[in-house]
Amino acid sequence: MTTTVDSVLSDALLKRCMERAPGYDRDNTFFDEDFKELKEAGYLLAAVPKELGGLGLNLAQVCQEQRRLGYHSAATALAVNMHFYWTGVAADVWRSGDMSTEWILKAAVDGEIFAAGHAESGPELPLLLSTTNAEKVDGGYKFTGRKSFGSLT
Structure with a gap:
């Protein structure tokens, strides 16, 4: 199984995240601009299977992308990881043939954001x-x- 993937995280997007990171940390504010750009780029659908409208990345591939994001903006990557915590597990359960988590994946495609509440x-x-x-x-x-x-x- 290959773990490399053409990244949805462009170098330009990552650079902007890196430039904003000190301000978010200093001011203790939510990463609004990063979040908006990541959502628009489709990154929040990374773990959702392609069949349901996502990018279909496996765990290793999501981790690869998260490492890249974390290098540029650790706090943004940490927060986004809470969304992947749910969509990743839901995708693995769905791929195993258990459709009970499909609603989570469809909700993510519809724009819902999940957190480890x-x-x-x-x-x-x-x-x-x-x-x-x-x-x-x-x-x-x-x-x-x-x-x-x-x-x-």
């Missing part, structure tokens, strides 16, 4: 052992649990 201290496998409860209420959901800081949450 289960940031709980303790569980070794937070995807499987979350202790936070989600209760459907009028207008949305009510979450009850102990939350720790997490990027992009």
Whole structure:
């Protein structure tokens, strides 16, 4: 299996991310411009299978791209990784023949952004052992649990 890929992250895009990174860090602000450019470039669909409208990169390829982004803007790469945390797992489950995660992948193609909002201290496998409860209420959901800081949450 090859791990090299023609990058969706152009050198020009990466340079702009690198130029903005010190300001985001200094001012403790969200990476709005980076996020917009990465989304417009299709990068947030890197892990989504091609059959569903994504780029179809495998784990090694997403990691290769994340290393490139992280070299230029570590905080941006860390936050974007929280989105890949979900879309990557969903893609692997989908490729195994289990369609239960297809909604995540389709939502990503429709522009939804996912975060690792289960940031709980303790569980070794937070995807499987979350202790936070989600209760459907009028207008949305009510979450009850102990939350720790997490990027992009």
